[in-house]
Amino acid sequence: MARPAPDKVLRAAVIGTGTIGSAWVALFLARGMTVTAWDPAPGAAARLDAQLSKIWPKLTKLGLAKGRRPDRLIFTATPEAAVAQAELVQENALENEALKIDLLARLDAAAPRDAVIASSTSGLLPTRIARRMKRPERFLIAHPFNPPYLIPLVELLGCAKTSPAVLAWAMKFYAAIGKTPLLLKKEVPGFLANRIQDAVWAECVHLIEAGVATPEQIDIAIAQGPGLRWAVMGPCLTYHLTGGEGGMTATLAHFGDSVGKWATLKPTRLSAKTRKALIDGTRREAAGRSVRDLEAFRDSCVGSFIRTVTREGRPAAPRKAKPA
Numbered sequence: 526m527a528r529p530a531p532d533k534v535l536r537a538a539v540i541g542t543g544t545i546g547s548a549w550v551a552l553f554l555a556r557g558m559t560v561t562a563w564d565p566a567p568g569a570a571a572r573l574d575a576q577l578s579k580i581w582p583k584l585t586k587l588g589l590a591k592g593r594r595p596d597r598l599i600f601t602a603t604p605e606a607a608v609a610q611a612e613l614v615q616e617n618a619l620e621n622e623a624l625k626i627d628l629l630a631r632l633d634a635a636a637p638r639d640a641v642i643a644s645s646t647s648g649l650l651p652t653r654i655a656r657r658m659k660r661p662e663r664f665l666i667a668h669p670f671n672p673p674y675l676i677p678l679v680e681l682l683g684c685a686k687t688s689p690a691v692l693a694w695a696m697k698f699y700a701a702i703g704k705t706p707l708l709l710k711k712e713v714p715g716f717l718a719n720r721i722q723d724a725v726w727a728e729c730v731h732l733i734e735a736g737v738a739t740p741e742q743i744d745i746a747i748a749q750g751p752g753l754r755w756a757v758m759g760p761c762l763t764y765h766l767t768g769g770e771g772g773m774t775a776t777l778a779h780f781g782d783s784v785g786k787w788a789t790l791k792p793t794r795l796s797a798k799t800r801k802a803l804i805d806g807t808r809r810e811a812a813g814r815s816v817r818d819l820e821a822f823r824d825s826c827v828g829s830f831i832r833t834v835t836r837e838g839r840p841a842a843p844r845k846a847k848p849a
């Protein structure tokens with residue numbers, strides 16, 4: 526079976542159908558694909574069905590799906606059966622290196638030779654988890670952000686043996702299903718966005734430990750402050766504007782030597798007091814709203830926000846170079 530054009534994929538396999546796997550199933554179904562899925566947990570097929578019943582109305586509201594949920598999902602008895610006809614395999618099993626090494630070797634042995642195999646791992650290194658695959662050239666990491674049907678970013682990263690043609694194909698495939706794929710340059714644990722999140726989170730924890738701020742104050746500081754600018758244009762272009770007409774050159778002249786002067790950025794062990802402050806603080810902020818209520822609030826706001834920014838024209842979007 527030859528590899529289809531990236532925007533003509535008809536058959537996807539989803540392995541592991543928990544939080545992330547079920548969201549990929551929904552997205553692939555909404556894009557007209559037939560999906561074969563497998564998960565070893567007892568009752569997984571029924572749980573996936575229940576999860577899709579929750580996700581589908583959200584996709585419809587976001588304009589990503591139309592009509593009733595299509596009847597193109599087949600839950601299989603083995604991973605081999607799930608991938609046997611697949612053109613794209615998305616692996617979403619538990620974040621455990623030994624488990625993924627074993628599972629990816631099985632998927633590699635059973636999938637058609639041209640199928641592309643992607644792992645959703647949040648931070649395991651691709652060359653390590655692909656080490657028992659016979660055809661690692663068709664393997665890559667495609668790391669989504671929760672919930673994958675809503676947050677556009679998917680980080681792509683090959684292993685040492687991934688073919689450049691497969692990476693180019695994957696960039697086009699994820700773009701064709703409405704994602705914003707970002708091809709990373711190097712294998713590093715945690716990839717890109719989670720490393721940045723980790724640095725910010727480490728500082729949040731330090732500030733609580735040091736008694737500088739409560740969890741509520743930290744959330745206001747980000748959500749009502751830099752978070753709004755970051756969501757539109759990220760920290761680099763934001764600092765370009767900090768320098769006024771002089772742009773980044775002026776910003777660096779002003780602040781260039783003080784990078785990291787304020788932030789602590791050391792690994793932190795959470796004290797019992799800080800753990801309690803985080804749990805109590807976020808409970809106060811939730812003010813009786815359930816996690817599901819808060820998820821619905823987040824999804825609705827992020828959906829409107831993405832529509833607005835797309836309409837206005839996102840500044841960081843790649844533009845075609847003007848002819849000289």
Ligand SMILES: NC(=O)c1ccc[n+]([C@@H]2O[C@H](COP(=O)([O-])OP(=O)(O)OC[C@H]3O[C@@H](n4cnc5c(N)ncnc54)[C@H](O)[C@@H]3O)[C@@H](O)[C@H]2O)c1
Nearest residue numbers: 541542543544545546566617618619620645646647669671
């Ligand atoms: N939750 C997130 O925010 C998030 C975001 C991006 C990526 N990820 C990554 O996605 C993957 C799945 O995470 P999740 O949050 O959906 O976890 P989850 O616990 O919700 O789902 C994991 C699923 O894997 C199944 N499983 C267990 N053993 C398996 C095996 N041998 N083969 C196949 N499936 C198996 C479990 O039954 C479960 O349904 C992980 O690699 C994680 O790092 C998670």
